Amino acid sequence: MKKESSAPTMKDVAREAGVALGTVSKVVNGLPVGDSYKVRVEDAIQKLNYQVNSYAQGLKASKTYTIALLIPNTVEPFFSALAYHINTALLKRKYRMLLCSTDFDSAQEQEYVTMAQQNKVDGIIGLTYNPNLVIEENTPFVAIDRSMGANIPCVASDNFAGGQLAAEKLADFGCKHVAFLRIGSSLTNEPNKRKAGFENGCLSRGLSYEMKILNDGEPYEEFERFLVEHIHDGKLSFDGIFCVTDSLAFSVIQTLKRLNQRVPEDVQVIGFDGTRFFGNKDYVCSTIVQPLPEIAEMCVELLLRENVTAIPQLVCLPVTYAYGGTTSEKRGSQNYAEE
Amino acid sequence: MKKESSAPTMKDVAREAGVALGTVSKVVNGLPVGDSYKVRVEDAIQKLNYQVNSYAQGLKASKTYTIALLIPNTVEPFFSALAYHINTALLKRKYRMLLCSTDFDSAQEQEYVTMAQQNKVDGIIGLTYNPNLVIEENTPFVAIDRSMGANIPCVASDNFAGGQLAAEKLADFGCKHVAFLRIGSSLTNEPNKRKAGFENGCLSRGLSYEMKILNDGEPYEEFERFLVEHIHDGKLSFDGIFCVTDSLAFSVIQTLKRLNQRVPEDVQVIGFDGTRFFGNKDYVCSTIVQPLPEIAEMCVELLLRENVTAIPQLVCLPVTYAYGGTTSEKRGSQNYAEE
Numbered sequence: 001m002k003k004e005s006s007a008p009t010m011k012d013v014a015r016e017a018g019v020a021l022g023t024v025s026k027v028v029n030g031l032p033v034g035d036s037y038k039v040r041v042e043d044a045i046q047k048l049n050y051q052v053n054s055y056a057q058g059l060k061a062s063k064t065y066t067i068a069l070l071i072p073n074t075v076e077p078f079f080s081a082l083a084y085h086i087n088t089a090l091l092k093r094k095y096r097m098l099l100c101s102t103d104f105d106s107a108q109e110q111e112y113v114t115m116a117q118q119n120k121v122d123g124i125i126g127l128t129y130n131p132n133l134v135i136e137e138n139t140p141f142v143a144i145d146r147s148m149g150a151n152i153p154c155v156a157s158d159n160f161a162g163g164q165l166a167a168e169k170l171a172d173f174g175c176k177h178v179a180f181l182r183i184g185s186s187l188t189n190e191p192n193k194r195k196a197g198f199e200n201g202c203l204s205r206g207l208s209y210e211m212k213i214l215n216d217g218e219p220y221e222e223f224e225r226f227l228v229e230h231i232h233d234g235k236l237s238f239d240g241i242f243c244v245t246d247s248l249a250f251s252v253i254q255t256l257k258r259l260n261q262r263v264p265e266d267v268q269v270i271g272f273d274g275t276r277f278f279g280n281k282d283y284v285c286s287t288i289v290q291p292l293p294e295i296a297e298m299c300v301e302l303l304l305r306e307n308v309t310a311i312p313q314l315v316c317l318p319v320t321y322a323y324g325g326t327t328s329e330k331r332g333s334q335n336y337a338e339e
Numbered sequence: 340m341k342k343e344s345s346a347p348t349m350k351d352v353a354r355e356a357g358v359a360l361g362t363v364s365k366v367v368n369g370l371p372v373g374d375s376y377k378v379r380v381e382d383a384i385q386k387l388n389y390q391v392n393s394y395a396q397g398l399k400a401s402k403t404y405t406i407a408l409l410i411p412n413t414v415e416p417f418f419s420a421l422a423y424h425i426n427t428a429l430l431k432r433k434y435r436m437l438l439c440s441t442d443f444d445s446a447q448e449q450e451y452v453t454m455a456q457q458n459k460v461d462g463i464i465g466l467t468y469n470p471n472l473v474i475e476e477n478t479p480f481v482a483i484d485r486s487m488g489a490n491i492p493c494v495a496s497d498n499f500a501g502g503q504l505a506a507e508k509l510a511d512f513g514c515k516h517v518a519f520l521r522i523g524s525s526l527t528n529e530p531n532k533r534k535a536g537f538e539n540g541c542l543s544r545g546l547s548y549e550m551k552i553l554n555d556g557e558p559y560e561e562f563e564r565f566l567v568e569h570i571h572d573g574k575l576s577f578d579g580i581f582c583v584t585d586s587l588a589f590s591v592i593q594t595l596k597r598l599n600q601r602v603p604e605d606v607q608v609i610g611f612d613g614t615r616f617f618g619n620k621d622y623v624c625s626t627i628v629q630p631l632p633e634i635a636e637m638c639v640e641l642l643l644r645e646n647v648t649a650i651p652q653l654v655c656l657p658v659t660y661a662y663g664g665t666t667s668e669k670r671g672s673q674n675y676a677e678e
Contacts, residue, residue, distance in 0.1 A: 076619070081413075087439070
């Protein structure tokens with residue numbers, strides 16, 4: 001092997017591999033590229049003995065090996081499982097994690113962002129719905145579920161595909177007329193794409209559908225009223241319902257039972273998140289499962305990589321469907337064998 | 340007010356108030372004393388302008404204002420809610436919290452204890468079942484649920500009273516022959532007192548009882564077998580069951596339904612912890628509620644107080660009963676109006 005007179009750069013790797021600089025960056029940063037490209041870049045890295053991060057680490061100010069996680073709380077199962085997986089991904093890399101349960105407190109969130117700007121922590125992973133959060137450029141920040149601005153990567157499930165998958169599953173299981181129920185923030189965010197994906201799935205599979213959309217703060221009783229309005233002669237006019245979260249699905253299933261509608265015989269229900277009872281038992285309902293370990297790994301990877309030449313603005317990770325007792329897998333023309 | 344020639348000490352406060360030094364310490368540390376003592380000590384503190392912690396803080400090495408929490412995970416609801424309340428109690432005091440989800444990994448736990456010994460954190464709050472954890476004397480450590488050695492305070496619910504309360508409630512609601520089901524660590528720990536409390540309650544209220552005790556690692560199916568063995572002619576010989584946790588109660592209720600036993604009509608079930616669906620909805624079952632906000636506050640108080648002259652070895656905080664749909668409040672001779 002030819003000895004290099006100076007340490008090879010990412011450009012040298014690109015030249016050696018015969019690929020664009022951006023492709024090398026993607027491989028180095030663990031982002032998807034075609035397999036043949038990946039092999040060529042990895043071969044070139046090995047041949048040139050290219051040291052990922054070697055310069056960046058030398059230039060970097062003293063590190064704290066501490067990352068802060070901003071999350072509303074660790075009481076709701078989605079948040080608490082996310083905190084667990086991020087904690088695990090960091091500890092595996094010998095990083096410490098400061099937990100900041102923000103309870104949606106903007107001042108608290110801003111304080112932790114300032115800590116990152118002062119290098120008191122190496123970076124922040126944040127799930128926040130604070131519209132006024134000021135994040136200066138070059139603050140190491142990875143956002144979950146909501147884009148926080150240019151140069152700040154956002155990691156989320158593929159919410160659009162998840163909504164579409166829910167519609168396809170309901171169609172597979174024999175539903176004809178379905179409903180979508182959503183409550184959540186009206187700020188632009190990734191989970192909002194569940195709606196568009198669901199509509200898309202309904203249209204492509206010929207399902208007729210209705211929507212009931214509430215904003216945070218509006219009472220749950222609005223959903224009850226919506227359901228009651230759609231019961232005629234004791235029969236609900238929907239045979240399938242997609243709820244934006246498992247938490248909402250859980251409440252809706254209780255309401256449906258009170259209204260003498262059998263789940264799944266009369267109406268099938270699919271939620272979103274992949275919540276299990278007690279964190280580790282059965283799924284709460286049939287659900288679109290968010291890939292929490294993969295989301296956690298991606299957040300940590302993006303935050304800790306130092307020589308990122310092309311920061312991905314949005315990384316969407318694939319979701320899956322899981323049976324949880326509130327759908328009729330055998331009712332439709334197709335029979336799926338998940339779970 | 341007379342000007343003091345030097346800063347007053349705790350002894351001065353005791354003399355001024357006419358109480359023992361230990362009483363002053365208790366008041367300063369927020370531990371229970373008679374109201375009249377409390378007023379006298381507080382008056383003396385004000386009169387002498389006694390500054391709590393003034394010396395200790397001056398002598399103390401530079402503080403990090405960071406506390407580490409060791410907890411198995413934040414996926415199980417009891418752990419995740421505990422982490423949330425401790426996090427909130429610390430943030431309120433402008434302390435940061437390092438989260439360490441240990442997954443029962445002893446090496447991980449020891450590493451964080453070492454950090455505390457090296458003053459990289461100001462102290463540790465730990466819920467650990469690691470029998471080999473070495474905690475050097477003078478390491479600021481507050482334990483939850485398990486005594487970790489001399490001079491390390493342990494904070495827990497009043498588990499004995501909780502077990503007793505469960506038996507009393509079952510008796511109130513008309514039960515005659517009850518069972519206690521437990522799975523958990525065989526190491527000495529506070530939750531184990533639920534058993535003794537329950538036995539005590541059964542004896543005092545004339546309930547006959549049986550026990551089925553498993554150790555961690557033994558399969559849940561042992562409980563199923565126990566229940567099946569106690570069904571004769573389709574009827575379970577128990578009319579009440581106390582489960583050591585809500586998580587176990589949840590599984591037992593599912594098993595009972597599969598065995599065609601109606602809950603609460605045929606058999607009433609009480610769990611322990613106070614777990615709610617999704618962290619904030621209905622109780623999972625009728626339950627003995629652990630006072631998590633109070634446990635969190637007590638842990639933080641005990642850890643951050645600096646001039647503790649008498650460290651309490653064990654602080655047990657009062658539990659309450661909550662109805663969660665798996666008991667028949669109106670069946671017995673007495674009618675309680677909780678919830």
